Amino acid sequence: xxxxxxxxxxxxxxxxxxxxxxxxxxxxxxxxxxxxxxxxxxxxxxxxxxxxxxxxxxxxxxxxxxxxxxxxxxxxxxxxxxxxxxxxxxxxxxxxxxxxxxxxxxxxxxxxxxxxxxxxxxxxxxxxxxxxxxxxxxxxxxxxxxxxxxxxxxxxxxxxxxxxxxxxxxxxxxxxxxxxxxxxxxxxxxxxxxxxxxxxxxxxxxxxxxxxxxxxxxxxxxxxxxxxxxxxxxxxxxxxxxxxxxxxxxx
Amino acid sequence: xxxxxxxxxxxxxxxxxxxxxxxxxxxxxxxxxxxxxxxxxxxxxxxxxxxxxxxxxxxxxxxxxxxxxxxxxxxxxxxxxxxxxxxxxxxxxxxxxxxxxxxxxxxxxxxxxxxxxxxxxxxxxxxxxxxxxxxxxxxxxxxxxxxxxxxxxxxxxxxxxxxxxxxxxxxxxxxxxxxxxxxxxxxxxxxxxxxxxxxxxxxxxxxxxxxxxxxxxxxxxxxxxxxxxxxxxxxxxxxxxxxxxxxxxxxxxxxxxxxxxxxxxxxxxxxxxxxxxxxxxxxxxxxxxxxxxxxxxxxxxxxxxxxxxxxxxxxxxxxxxxxxxxxxxxxxxxxxxxxxxxxxxxxxxxxxxxxxxxxxxxxxxxxxxxxxxxxxxxxxxxxxxxxxxxxxxxxxxxxxxxxxxxxxxxxxxxxxxxxxxxxxxxxxxxxxxxxxxxxxxxxxxxxxxxxxxxxxxxxxxxxxxxxxxxxxxxxxxxxxxxxxxxxxxxxxxxxxxxxxxxxxxxxxxxxxxxxxxxxxxxxxxxxxxxxxxxxxxxxxxxxxxxxxxxxxxxxxxxxxxxxxxxxxxxxxxxxxxxxxxxxxxxxxxxxxxxxxxxxxxxxxxxxxxxxxxxxxxxxxxxxxxxxxxxxxxxxxxxxxxxxxxxxxxxxx
Numbered sequence: 001x002x003x004x005x006x007x008x009x010x011x012x013x014x015x016x017x018x019x020x021x022x023x024x025x026x027x028x029x030x031x032x033x034x035x036x037x038x039x040x041x042x043x044x045x046x047x048x049x050x051x052x053x054x055x056x057x058x059x060x061x062x063x064x065x066x067x068x069x070x071x072x073x074x075x076x077x078x079x080x081x082x083x084x085x086x087x088x089x090x091x092x093x094x095x096x097x098x099x100x101x102x103x104x105x106x107x108x109x110x111x112x113x114x115x116x117x118x119x120x121x122x123x124x125x126x127x128x129x130x131x132x133x134x135x136x137x138x139x140x141x142x143x144x145x146x147x148x149x150x151x152x153x154x155x156x157x158x159x160x161x162x163x164x165x166x167x168x169x170x171x172x173x174x175x176x177x178x179x180x181x182x183x184x185x186x187x188x189x190x191x192x193x194x195x196x197x198x199x200x201x202x203x204x205x206x207x208x209x210x211x212x213x214x215x216x217x218x219x220x221x222x223x224x225x226x227x228x229x230x231x232x233x234x235x236x237x238x239x240x241x242x243x244x245x246x247x248x249x250x251x
Numbered sequence: 252x253x254x255x256x257x258x259x260x261x262x263x264x265x266x267x268x269x270x271x272x273x274x275x276x277x278x279x280x281x282x283x284x285x286x287x288x289x290x291x292x293x294x295x296x297x298x299x300x301x302x303x304x305x306x307x308x309x310x311x312x313x314x315x316x317x318x319x320x321x322x323x324x325x326x327x328x329x330x331x332x333x334x335x336x337x338x339x340x341x342x343x344x345x346x347x348x349x350x351x352x353x354x355x356x357x358x359x360x361x362x363x364x365x366x367x368x369x370x371x372x373x374x375x376x377x378x379x380x381x382x383x384x385x386x387x388x389x390x391x392x393x394x395x396x397x398x399x400x401x402x403x404x405x406x407x408x409x410x411x412x413x414x415x416x417x418x419x420x421x422x423x424x425x426x427x428x429x430x431x432x433x434x435x436x437x438x439x440x441x442x443x444x445x446x447x448x449x450x451x452x453x454x455x456x457x458x459x460x461x462x463x464x465x466x467x468x469x470x471x472x473x474x475x476x477x478x479x480x481x482x483x484x485x486x487x488x489x490x491x492x493x494x495x496x497x498x499x500x501x502x503x504x505x506x507x508x509x510x511x512x513x514x515x516x517x518x519x520x521x522x523x524x525x526x527x528x529x530x531x532x533x534x535x536x537x538x539x540x541x542x543x544x545x546x547x548x549x550x551x552x553x554x555x556x557x558x559x560x561x562x563x564x565x566x567x568x569x570x571x572x573x574x575x576x577x578x579x580x581x582x583x584x585x586x587x588x589x590x591x592x593x594x595x596x597x598x599x600x601x602x603x604x605x606x607x608x609x610x611x612x613x614x615x616x617x618x619x620x621x622x623x624x625x626x627x628x629x630x631x632x633x634x635x636x637x638x639x640x641x642x643x644x645x646x647x648x649x650x651x652x653x654x655x656x657x658x659x660x661x662x663x664x665x666x667x668x669x670x671x672x673x674x675x676x677x678x679x680x681x682x683x684x685x686x687x688x689x690x691x692x693x694x695x696x697x698x699x700x701x702x703x704x705x706x707x708x709x710x711x712x713x714x715x716x717x718x719x720x721x722x723x724x725x726x727x728x729x730x731x732x733x734x735x736x737x738x739x740x741x742x743x744x745x746x747x748x749x750x751x752x753x754x755x756x757x758x759x760x761x762x763x764x765x766x767x768x769x770x771x772x773x774x775x776x777x778x779x780x781x782x783x784x785x786x787x788x789x790x791x792x793x794x795x796x797x798x799x800x801x802x803x804x805x806x807x808x809x810x811x812x813x814x815x816x817x818x819x820x821x822x823x824x825x826x827x828x829x830x831x832x833x834x835x836x837x838x839x840x841x842x843x844x845x846x847x848x849x850x851x852x853x854x855x856x857x858x859x860x861x862x863x864x865x866x867x868x869x870x871x872x873x874x875x876x877x878x879x880x881x882x883x884x885x886x887x888x889x890x891x892x893x894x895x896x897x898x899x900x901x902x903x
Binding site: 032034035036038039042043045046048049050052053054055057059060061062063064065066067068069082084085089091093114115118120121122124125128129130131132133134135136137138139141142143144145148149150151154155157158161162164165188189192194195 | 304307308311312322323324325326327329331332341343378379381382383384385386387388390391392393394395396397398399415416418420421422425428429430432433435436442444467496497498530531533534535536538539643644647648650713714717760762764765806808809814816817
């Protein structure tokens with residue numbers, strides 16, 4: 001059985017995008033180890049409501065590590081100390097009695113704070129809207145088995161497609177680069193025959209939008225890969241660069 | 252007894268033989284020409300598989316689409332969490348599948364409570380969905396030869412389920428999301444993220460727009476359109492604990508109900524057999540372990556009560572119990588389908604064992620799902636390849652290694668088959684208001700088969716609604732765009748603002764969640780896996796009690812005219828209370844057992860669900876009659892012309 005722990009929580013509170021934020025400190029007592037990190041915040045919020053104070057705003061939804069909504073910077077790591085997991089998959093048994101735990105929002109120019117721990121990630125949608133698709137309408141498609149695709153290729157595309165669009169890569173990067181996110185999408189499409197048709201146009205459009213929205217450059221620190229909850233590989237960034245150069249050379 | 256309405260329910264099923272109905276419908280329906288499509292606006296609420304695929308397809312056809320979601324991005328809708336797969340009658344495995352067989356399995360799986368014509372259409376379009384998704388670069392699992400792989404799911408004897416690891420919902424939703432992004436790029440779809448629909452606006456009997464709250468600014472806004480499509484999912488969170496996402500809610504559906512759209516079969520809720528058991532009272536949600544695990548995992552409890560007791564008290568380890576002392580109760584009771592019986596059957600069988608004292612965890616509410624045998628047969632690597640991410644997820648939550656010891660699972664609320672009533676055209680009883688995906692009641696009868704939710708959501712959005720909505724819109728081409736200054740909009744907005752003000756003014760002491768948990772317990776204990784007349788009558792009284800607490804003691808800190816999470820949750824809870832009541836009414840009225848609805852008074856000697864086809868072979872449509880009034884019941888008779896209705900048999 002998991003033990004109960006007590007600890008100090010320092011949480012970033014910020015009223016709005018332009019407001020000045022600050023840490024507030026809360027004492028948490030007797031939290032069971034099988035409580036998830038977000039359930040621990042639920043407990044804190046319940047306490048705050050009971051004291052007639054406003055609860056902490058944070059994004060969350062599926063709580064099974066797939067929607068990409070949760071986005072907490074815990075003790076200096078996006079999604080906390082666990083590897084290959086989102087914040088909602090982080091359990092309190094990972095922490096020790098007496099710890100001080102610091103919780104902050106994603107910090108990046110590309111993701112302005114909405115309130116407290118909640119940030120605006122519409123920039124990711126905008127990059128996808130610039131070209132993260134196959135330009136087809138609905139209906140009239142060839143049979144799904146018409147084009148065989150090697151198992152290894154399909155698996156590699158799936159590895160890239162596993163990205164949940166949470167933005168941890170940007171939050172982890174000292175340059176605020178979105179290269180891992182963009183490269184995962186570009187790779188998925190570039191690897192599969194159906195996506196190859198407009199690969200050149202796509203990579204140029206997505207990279208241009210990424211630059212326009214103020215995301216930084218990649219300097220190969222690999223922080224993004226280390227913090228990615230879905231373990232998306234930076235080999236995708238290498239592929240993005242190849243695809244981009246190939247596309248540019250054709251210009 | 253419910254007040255029964257004499258209004259005749261017209262489901263608009265086309266004439267002709269079953270297999271030709273959809274073809275005939277398409278051949279004769281009205282269409283809208285490209286120049287006119289540009290003049291017509293459609294609101295689509297929701298961006299899950301149904302909403303996103305509908306919005307993208309309608310945009311691609313040339314309509315102006317306004318697409319709303321409560322999350323920060325369309326890609327976060329809860330379809331993303333579907334794990335196992337999507338069914339399609341492709342017969343790629345040459346194992347005897349066909350459109351008819353998928354149709355038959357779905358009707359039978361639904362315990363003969365779905366419409367034949369709708370389900371046949373679903374099976375007909377299923378193949379095109381896979382074609383569409385492959386064209387979008389959905390990375391489905393493949394065999395070494397490069398062709399698509401399949402696995403089996405409950406309720407079928409063929410392998411017709413397509414999958415992308417344990418993340419099929421994610422990949423299909425990202426496919427629909429990319430189609431949506433293409434349309435946003437083309438200017439046909441405009442996205443409204445972090446917006447929540449709070450009412451539907453009716454003008455001269457037709458749906459003409461919605462009232463929605465901007466969740467960031469708190470501002471209540473008006474949106475007009477020629478038609479409104481609801482794709483907002485199910486209402487499983489009525490139970491507080493479910494496999495739904497935290498934000499999943501039934502409010503959009505309930506607003507439609509309050510404005511006159513009928514709510515059909517609310518009591519049909521699916522309880523999924525393979526979820527991680529409840530632990531503690533701080534838990535916020537339940538986590539599903541994919542049904543695909545039942546392909547290779549064997550479900551068991553001990554044969555001996557003393558072993559069960561030792562397990563419950565932690566004196567024995569599951570691996571200490573020899574094979575001969577293990578009761579593989581699904582294989583024992585249902586030899587033909589074994590561990591792959593449909594969800595309702597598997598859930599009830601687990602409950603039966605736990606009720607008899609054979610549960611295996613400290614609460615006595617869990618059974619084992621064991622991969623020891625699969626690992627012996629296939630090796631750990633193959634099992635890891637098939638289910639690795641699910642095993643990791645289990646280990647993270649339960650803190651035990653499922654490669655070394657069996658998983659513990661228990662049933663949990665997962666999906667709601669009931670929903671807004673729609674006719675064959677997916678139109679509700681309000682003209683111009685459509686409902687798609689889990690939000691409608693249509694295709695799954697009293698129990699949905701695994702991997703069929705993804706199929707239905709995408710069928711509705713890609714291949715059904717884009718046709719049927721034109722039959723309505725063809726008459727609307729002369730109707731100019733509506734001004735949101737119309738008195739109906741002003742009135743609806745005022746009603747929403749008044750409701751919000753009333754909630755803010757309660758200023759009690761209780762948090763929304765604390766009241767929601769109370770409602771959830773009432774529902775689980777009385778309107779859960781097994782129901783009786785007494786439990787349902789008790790539920791209705793208890794729901795009244797919870798509602799009183801809500802209106803007298805709710806506390807919402809902060810202000811309404813800004814981001815306010817407690818207010819969002821309070822508005823949803825208010826609707827869950829009403830849905831809970833509807834579920835109890837419906838369950839009380841349906842004096843039979845079928846699919847996910849099990850009335851203890853109605854079971855066979857072997858404890859199987861006992862239907863009453865003579866008296867209950869109908870869709871129960873509930874009509875709102877006013878706040879605090881009992882709803883009226885309308886019956887849509889189900890006439891089976893092509894299938895012989897019989898007791899479901901998964902034994903032989």
